[in-house]
Amino acid sequence: MPTILDGKATSKALQDQIAEETAAFVAQGGKKPHLAAILVGEDGASQTYVNHKVKACERVGFSSTLKRFPADITEEALLEEVEAINANDDIDGLIVQLPLPKHINVTKVTDRIRPEKDVDGFHPINVGRMTLGQPAYISATPFGIMKLLERYEVETSGKHCVVIGRSDIVGRPMSILLSQKGNPGDCTVTICHSRTKNLKEMTLQADIVVAALGIPEFLKGDMVKEGATVIDVGITRVEDASKKSGFRLVGDVDYAAVAPKSEFITPVPGGVGPMTIASLLYNTMQSAKKAVYSV
Numbered sequence: 001m002p003t004i005l006d007g008k009a010t011s012k013a014l015q016d017q018i019a020e021e022t023a024a025f026v027a028q029g030g031k032k033p034h035l036a037a038i039l040v041g042e043d044g045a046s047q048t049y050v051n052h053k054v055k056a057c058e059r060v061g062f063s064s065t066l067k068r069f070p071a072d073i074t075e076e077a078l079l080e081e082v083e084a085i086n087a088n089d090d091i092d093g094l095i096v097q098l099p100l101p102k103h104i105n106v107t108k109v110t111d112r113i114r115p116e117k118d119v120d121g122f123h124p125i126n127v128g129r130m131t132l133g134q135p136a137y138i139s140a141t142p143f144g145i146m147k148l149l150e151r152y153e154v155e156t157s158g159k160h161c162v163v164i165g166r167s168d169i170v171g172r173p174m175s176i177l178l179s180q181k182g183n184p185g186d187c188t189v190t191i192c193h194s195r196t197k198n199l200k201e202m203t204l205q206a207d208i209v210v211a212a213l214g215i216p217e218f219l220k221g222d223m224v225k226e227g228a229t230v231i232d233v234g235i236t237r238v239e240d241a242s243k244k245s246g247f248r249l250v251g252d253v254d255y256a257a258v259a260p261k262s263e264f265i266t267p268v269p270g271g272v273g274p275m276t277i278a279s280l281l282y283n284t285m286q287s288a289k290k291a292v293y294s295v
């Protein structure tokens with residue numbers, strides 16, 4: 001049976017650590033970390049995630065501000081809100097919850113966030129610095145996965161890692177982090193996507209598979225080799241009348257078929273998702289401490 005990479009417990013342990021560090025920082029006269037989140041529209045999943053983030057802030061002793069706007073807010077008005085937070089010295093970190101409505105240019109918005117407050121690590125300056133191995137805010141999901149591999153001492157050096165998905169916020173940064181020098185790191189990385197030919201041939205060679213393509217239960221049992229480490233980034237809500245919420249969360253991995261073959265595996269829920277939250281808090285604390293950018 002595989003070892004389950006328990007993201008929920010690991011996130012909690014990290015949050016306890018962040019709470020301790022925050023208390024010590026504040027006791028020494030430091031400023032209480034303050035995270036601002038912008039939420040546009042009424043998307044149910046987005047509301048849930050943002051609420052999780054705000055609650056997590058409370059838990060570790062941060063201040064938080066949630067700014068909600070209707071789905072028809074103009075791009076210009078949204079950019080002004082970003083500018084206002086950029087200029088607010090009390091706020092250390094700003095996230096604009098994605099996805100945004102179609103009439104808003106996402107890149108324009110995330111590029112407008114000051115890199116020093118971009119705790120999501122989406123700004124080109126942070127992506128560039130991360131890529132070069134310089135101090136940066138690292139995108140929360142890949143960063144959380146690195147922390148999870150570290151916590152369970154998953155051997156990564158020299159391993160072949162296949163990342164499925166090339167998104168700017170998960171697949172691409174994940175491939176870069178895993179190929180960088182260090183532990184975790186030092187992997188040989190292959191990045192696959194919707195145009196990849198013979199995907200199964202690729203995944204069968206993988207010591208570590210990261211499934212981040214957003215198709216429920218895509219990775220089947222016959223696509224992974226015996227003893228692989230499997231990281232499931234997918235989180236899709238599938239209708240389920242038997243649940244109180246009316247839905248259940250399904251990952252990109254066919255867990256029942258893949259788990260018996262794997263050495264390490266992340267569950268959904270309780271795997272990568274909670275680690276994303278811990279990483280965001282970590283980045284916000286770094287910002288309050290001016291540990292990444294000195295200004």
Ligand SMILES: Nc1nc(=O)c2c([nH]1)NC[C@@H]1CN(c3ccc(C(=O)N[C@@H](CCC(=O)O)C(=O)O)cc3)C=[N+]21
Pocket residue numbers: 048049052095096097098099120140141235249268269270271272273274276277
């Ligand atoms: N600007 C921005 N930054 C993000 O980091 C960002 C975003 N937009 N948009 C959406 C995605 C998704 N995301 C998740 C965070 C936590 C869980 C999480 O805590 N999941 C729990 C369960 C959550 C539930 O109950 O629905 C789990 O997997 O166990 C999942 C997904 C952050 N994202």
